[in-house]
Each structure stands twice: as structure tokens, then as C-alpha cells.
Amino acid sequence: MGAVTYPNEKVAEFVMNRMVPIQVLADSPLATEFKVTWTPTITVLDYYGKEHHRTVGFFSPEEFIPSMLLGMGKIDFDTDQFNDAIIHFDTLLKDYPKSAAAPETIYLRGVSRYKASHDAKPLKEAYEKLKADYPASEWARRAEPYGLL
Amino acid sequence: MAHEIIWEAELNAALTRAQAEKKPVLLDFFNPG
Numbered sequence: 001m002g003a004v005t006y007p008n009e010k011v012a013e014f015v016m017n018r019m020v021p022i023q024v025l026a027d028s029p030l031a032t033e034f035k036v037t038w039t040p041t042i043t044v045l046d047y048y049g050k051e052h053h054r055t056v057g058f059f060s061p062e063e064f065i066p067s068m069l070l071g072m073g074k075i076d077f078d079t080d081q082f083n084d085a086i087i088h089f090d091t092l093l094k095d096y097p098k099s100a101a102a103p104e105t106i107y108l109r110g111v112s113r114y115k116a117s118h119d120a121k122p123l124k125e126a127y128e129k130l131k132a133d134y135p136a137s138e139w140a141r142r143a144e145p146y147g148l149l
Numbered sequence: 150m151a152h153e154i155i156w157e158a159e160l161n162a163a164l165t166r167a168q169a170e171k172k173p174v175l176l177d178f179f180n181p182g
Contacts, residue, residue, distance in 0.1 A: 002179065009152040019175040020167040022157040026180045030160060036178045045174040047167035049160065072173050 001040045001058060008061035019044075019068065044071030052078050066092050066099035070108075077108055082116040085109075103137035106130055110143070124149045 005011055015021050024030050026039045034043065034051070044053040053071030073088030075081075089109035093102060110126025113119075123146040130140035131147070157163040160176070167174045 001177070006154050007152070012152045012154050015154050015175060018172065020157065020163050020170065020172050021154050021175045021177065022160060022163040023177045023179055024158070024160075026178045028178075031178050034176075034178070039178055039180040041178040043176045043178075045164075045167075045176055047164060047172065047174065049164050049174070051176075052173075068175065075173055 001042075005059060005061050005064050008064075011061050011064050014065050014068065018072070020047075042067075044068065044075065046075045046079070062096075063100055066096035066101040066105075069096070070101040070105055073105070073108065073112075077112055080115075082112040085112045086116065103130060103134040103139040106134070107139040107143055110146070120146075120149045 006015075026036055026041070031041075034041075038056055040056070040058065042055045042059070043051050045051050052074040053067075055067055059067055069088050069092040073085045073092070076085035076088060086109060089105045089112065092099070092105050093109070096102065106126050106129050110122045113122030113126075123143070127140070127143035127146040130137060130143050134140055156177075157166065163174050163176075166172075
């Protein structure tokens with residue numbers, strides 16, 4: 001990460017503008033507290049320190065920003081800020097539609113739209129998009145019941 | 150300089166900054182070896 005992804009111009013600009021970055025050794029007490037067993041482990045916390053998103057392993061610059069956007073959306077999702085979550089998810093799907101984070105984002109965007117509106121239609125739309133664009137993804141399988149709505 | 154991530158090294162400092170700036174925290178556990 002330190003050799004390829006973090007020096008990337010777009011990554012550095014995104015992190016410095018949108019997040020507060022902290023880097024900690026994997027054998028530190030904080031790593032034990034967070035139950036880190038392998039590196040790189042990257043987590044996204046809300047500003048109270050609660051974890052909402054975790055990745056393990058290398059991320060290329062092209063995959064790193066969408067993963068962070070997904071994490072930021074998950075903070076809003078987990079705290080019932082569904083309209084804010086949708087903004088993060090929309091940005092991710094508009095700017096990084098082919099990223100590895102896209103299927104989970106489509107799923108969570110559908111759920112967020114449902115939670116914000118209490119209209120079940122977005123759940124079915126999420127399933128149909130996952131089935132069309134990512135039929136082999138685990139998120140398409142998780143959304144299968146929504147196809148019956 | 151413009152394209153360099155300036156890392157915090159201490160969680161409480163990062164959280165204090167994050168609360169002031171209303172930003173999420175990117176916490177990276179790394180192994181320099």
C-alpha cells in the first residue's frame with residue numbers, strides 16, 4: 001500500500017480531503033484491540049472511533065477510493081442516515097461502476113432507499129441490477145428474495 | 150507535498166481532529182517489514 005496506492009495522486013488527494021488518516025504498527029496495542037491478525041488491514045471508523053468497514057489485503061489505487069466510499073456510506077447506513085448513505089453510494093456507482101465494491105454498494109443502496117422511503121421497489125431494483133450486472137456475486141444471491149417483491 | 154498523505158500516529162488525536170472536521174477516520178494497520 002505504501003509503495004503503490006498511498007503515493008497515488010488521486011488516492012492522496014481523496015484521503016487528505018475526505019478523511020483523517022492514521023497509520024499504526026500491526027504489533028501495537030491498538031492492533032490487538034482491533035483484533036488485527038494480518039496486514040494490510042484497513043478500517044474506516046466514525047469520528048467516535050466505532051468501526052464500520054474493514055478490508056484485509058492489498059488494494060490498487062483504482063479499488064482503494066471506492067472501498068473508502070463504501071466505508072463512508074456504511075457509517076451513514078449504520079447510523080440511520082440513509083439519504084447521506086445514498087449520496088456516497090451514488091458517487092461510488094457513478095465514478096467507479098466496475099469496482100469490486102460495486103455489488104455490495106448496489107445492495108446497500110437499495111436497502112438505504114427502502115429504509116428512507118418504506119417503498120419496496122428499490123429492493124427489487126437492486127436485485128434486478130445485481131442479477132443483470134453481477135449475477136455471480138454473493139450480493140446477487142443475498143438479494144434474491146427481493147426478486148419476489 | 151500536495152500528493153502525500155500526512156498520517157496521524159495516535160488514535161485520540163485522530164478522533165479529536167475527525168470530530169472537529171466532521172470526517173471519518175482511515176485507520177491503517179501496517180507492517181513496515
